[in-house]
Amino acid sequence: MICQECGQEQANVFITKIINGKKIELHLCERCAREKEELEFSFQPQFTLHNLFGGLLHENIRGSRDQIRIAKTQCPSCALTFAQFSQIGRLGCSDCFAAFGDKLQPLLRRIHGSARHTGKVPRRGQGAVLAKRELERLKEELHRAVQKEEFEEAARLRDQIRAMEKDLEQGGNEA
Amino acid sequence: MKQDAFVLSRWMEGTGPEADTVISSRVRIARNIEGIPFPYLASDEQTAAVLAQVSQTAAAQKEAFDDFVYHRMADLSHQAKQVLVEKHLISPFLAKESHNGGVLLRRDEAVSILINEEDHLRIQAILPGLQLEEAWQEANRYDDLLETGINYAFDERYGYLTACPTNVGTGLRASVMLHLPALIMTKQVNRLLGALSQVGLAVRGLYGEGTEIIGNLVQVSNQITLGLTEEEILRNLYGVTRQIIEQEQQARQALLNDSRQRITDRSWRALGLLHYARIMSSQEAMQLLSDVRLGYDLGLIDNIDRKLLNELLVIIRPATLQLLAGKELGAEDRDLERPLQIKKRLNRYVDKTES
Ligand SMILES: [Zn+2]
């Protein structure tokens, strides 16, 4: 078997990875494998993943005029276009997330099964983020209570939500 | 760290829970600074600004960073950088491709803070045995400390923002390095590892010719960083690791019951080869070290210890080997040097068992 990377040497390093339930097999020659640092148990397990994104995103944006427009979407801060992102698999700066907005969501869902952060929050602005999380949780509870026709509980939750929303609004005005 | 001496990293100590199957536990968190493009798009001035912000913050938190040493990648020799890679303290990317790259390394080498890697900051903690929670606590602590002087790029919806979408959210990648000789010998490993993909974990082994995993070492890590809390990610990996350990232990017991003599023979033979061979590739050494380790873990070989086995895992790698030899060596010369360095360290043990 020939090395997938250089296409020249005999492949004698076989690497199997499972990424999101997809089995990926790599056949590399020793030199390419070393270059890829696969032999070193390196930090980045996903050197093919960038290429994987590439394909994935290309699929998404090929075709209609609408999709060509998406490809041209550009981050105002670092000037990276969505098409460039889809090729290199990396965002250019933190503003890219806002610039590419909903176009990123399907990709993130595919990678992570989710597109909403629930983990650690920096101390700066922590209060507001955590309050919003709590608010969302309460709204879900309210929805459930209404469906189950637990109206007393629902009324209690609605009051709590209103109070929190008011607090958040005032907090927002102060800031 | 003296660049011409080899010091053991904390993870090599061979201690910690489940040390007979889990070599090390590692956690790293990715962070970026708001208002500066990610390193690969950043200018020299911008990556220098990252360095400046980190060093200022560390200086302001003097007590906490007192036991850290800072290395600029540009100041280290190729060999010195590769030694850090072989000890799993920095990434190959930081060593080779970073601009204005650097590392803040704690003296015990359990914590390293990589600067201007794929992200502005990668905070890593690596501990011996199954200590995912402890490794997280370590990394998290320095994350909090750095946050006092750094404005992290964070979004309410997407969490900590990273260059690669596979790291976004918690920015947390946790992994365990497992020694699974019995599962691999009894060919149960593929079935088991295949099942891991169902729960969002990635498995990596080192494969040689054919399908044999070299050194019976497998790394398991989380793939999902967004939508789960840090605790959930760690708990998932921990739970699965426990299950793998249990299966490995069962397979070891079965081996012991069925073929105690053969396993004993295999371990002692491996020790003999490590001690007396004159030419040895790193692949061969990895396999032999695995055989000796299994013998030790099953109580078939004594007068050796895990610390030495872990040390040997690292010193057989090219850069560390050259560091110890004190000269540059080509591949063939490395195969000659390797057994010398191994023998030197095994002497006291093997002599003891002979007497
Ligand atoms: Zn090749």
Ligand SMILES: [Zn+2]
């Ligand atoms: Zn951008």
